[in-house]
Amino acid sequence: MVQEQKTLLAAADKLKEYKIKNTPQRQVILSYLMTSHDHPSIEMIFNYVRGNGFSVSLATVYNTLQLLIDNNLIIEIAADSGGHMRYDYFEVPHYHVICVNCNKIVDVFDDKYKKNEEHARLETGFQVFNSQYEVYGLCPECQKKLSEEA
Amino acid sequence: MVQEQKTLLAAADKLKEYKIKNTPQRQVILSYLMTSHDHPSIEMIFNYVRGNGFSVSLATVYNTLQLLIDNNLIIEIAADSGGHMRYDYFEVPHYHVICVNCNKIVDVFDDKYKKNEEHARLETGFQVFNSQYEVYGLCPECQKKLSEEA
DNA sequence: TACTATTCGAGAATGATTATCAATTGCGGT
DNA sequence: ACCGCAATTGATAATCATTCTCGAATAGTA
Ligand SMILES: [Mn+2]
Ligand SMILES: [Mn+2]
Ligand SMILES: [Zn+2]
Ligand SMILES: [Zn+2]
Numbered sequence: 179m180v181q182e183q184k185t186l187l188a189a190a191d192k193l194k195e196y197k198i199k200n201t202p203q204r205q206v207i208l209s210y211l212m213t214s215h216d217h218p219s220i221e222m223i224f225n226y227v228r229g230n231g232f233s234v235s236l237a238t239v240y241n242t243l244q245l246l247i248d249n250n251l252i253i254e255i256a257a258d259s260g261g262h263m264r265y266d267y268f269e270v271p272h273y274h275v276i277c278v279n280c281n282k283i284v285d286v287f288d289d290k291y292k293k294n295e296e297h298a299r300l301e302t303g304f305q306v307f308n309s310q311y312e313v314y315g316l317c318p319e320c321q322k323k324l325s326e327e328a
Numbered sequence: 329m330v331q332e333q334k335t336l337l338a339a340a341d342k343l344k345e346y347k348i349k350n351t352p353q354r355q356v357i358l359s360y361l362m363t364s365h366d367h368p369s370i371e372m373i374f375n376y377v378r379g380n381g382f383s384v385s386l387a388t389v390y391n392t393l394q395l396l397i398d399n400n401l402i403i404e405i406a407a408d409s410g411g412h413m414r415y416d417y418f419e420v421p422h423y424h425v426i427c428v429n430c431n432k433i434v435d436v437f438d439d440k441y442k443k444n445e446e447h448a449r450l451e452t453g454f455q456v457f458n459s460q461y462e463v464y465g466l467c468p469e470c471q472k473k474l475s476e477e478a
Numbered sequence: 479t480a481c482t483a484t485t486c487g488a489g490a491a492t493g494a495t496t497a498t499c500a501a502t503t504g505c506g507g508t
Numbered sequence: 509a510c511c512g513c514a515a516t517t518g519a520t521a522a523t524c525a526t527t528c529t530c531g532a533a534t535a536g537t538a
Binding site for chain 2: 254256273275277278284286288290291294295297298299301302303304305306307308309310311312313314315316317318321
C-alpha cells in the first residue's frame with residue numbers, strides 16, 4: 179500500500195474517532211494537514227486537493243477547516259502579513275516562532291507553555307479547551323539579509 | 329485638568345517617545361487603547377474617536393493601528409468568531425483568556441509565558457521582538473447558560 | 479512664517495470569506 | 509444490499525472588512 183493511501187486511511191480513522199462524517203474532501207484535507215509541516219494557507223490546501231485528483235470548491239475547504247477547528251483538531255495561525263490564515267494539525271502541542279519579514283513559521287515542540295492553561299482556569303473560572311502561543315521575530319536568514327542591506 | 333485631557337497628553341508623550349509624528353487622530357486612538365480594558369474592535373475605535381468630537385476615517389484607523397502594531401505598542405487579537413480583530417495596549421505583558429461562545433476577552437497579568445521567548449531564541453536563532461499567548465474556553469456565564477439549555 | 483514631507487480622508491477598488499440552493503452522497507436502519 | 513434522508517458538496521453570487529487613490533490638510537522644523 180502506498181503512503182498516500184495510508185495517510186488517507188489515518189485521516190478517515192481520525193474523522194470516525196471524532197464522529198465527523200467522512201467525505202473524500204475531508205479525508206484529503208485532513209491527511210494533508212496531518213502529514214505536511216508547512217502550515218498551509220487556504221489556497222495551498224485548495225491546490226493540493228485538486229492536484230491530487232479530487233474535486234473540491236473553495237467553500238468546502240473553508241467549511242472543512244472550520245469544522246476541524248471547532249473539533250480542536252487543527253488551529254488557525256495569523257502569520258501572513260497579508261492577512262492570510264495558516265492551518266496546522268494540532269494533536270501534539272507545540273508553539274510557533276514566526277518571522278515578521280518573510281512569514282516563515284517554525285515549530286517548537288516544547289509544551290511548557292501549556293502549563294498556563296491550569297493557571298488560566300484557576301484565575302478566571304473558564305472551562306479551558308485549548309491554547310496557543312506565538313513568538314514574533316526575525317529568522318536568521320532575514321537578520322542577515324536586512325543587516326547587509328543597511 | 330480633566331481626565332480626558334490627561335490621557336491625551338499621556339498618549340502624546342508616548343508617541344514622542346516612539347518618534348511617531350503626533351496627530352489628533354493618533355492621540356485619541358492611542359489614549360483610548362491605553363485606558364480602555366475592553367479590547368476594542370476597529371468599529372468600536374472608529375465610533376469612539378468620532379463620538380469624542382474628532383474627525384477620522386476608517387482608513388486612518390487602520391493605518392494608525394498598523395503603525396502602533398509595527399512599533400510593538402499594541403497587539404492584535406483574533407478573538408471574534410466573526411473574524412473581527414481586537415486591539416490591546418501591550419506595554420505590560422499579559423495573556424488572554426477568550427470565550428469561544430460570547431467572545432469575551434479576560435486579561436491575566438502573569439508573564440510566566442514570556443519566559444518561553446528565550447527558549448524560542450535558543451531553539452531557532454530568531455531575534456525575538458514579542459510574543460502572545462491565548463487560551464480558549466468557556467466563561468463561567470456561558471458554562472451556566474449552556475448547561476441550563478441542555 | 480514658510481517650507482515640505484507626512485498624514486488625512488471620502489470614496490472606489492479589492493479580495494477574502496460567506497451565503498445560496500439544487501444536486502449529490504454518506505450512512506444508519508431495515 | 510437497498511432505502512431514505514439529513515448532511516455535504518460546489519458553482520456562483522453576495523458580502524463586507526481592508527486597502528488603495530490622490531488631492532487637501534497639517535505637523536514639525538528652521
Ligand atoms: Mn505547527
Ligand atoms: Mn489585554
Ligand atoms: Zn524571515
Ligand atoms: Zn462567554
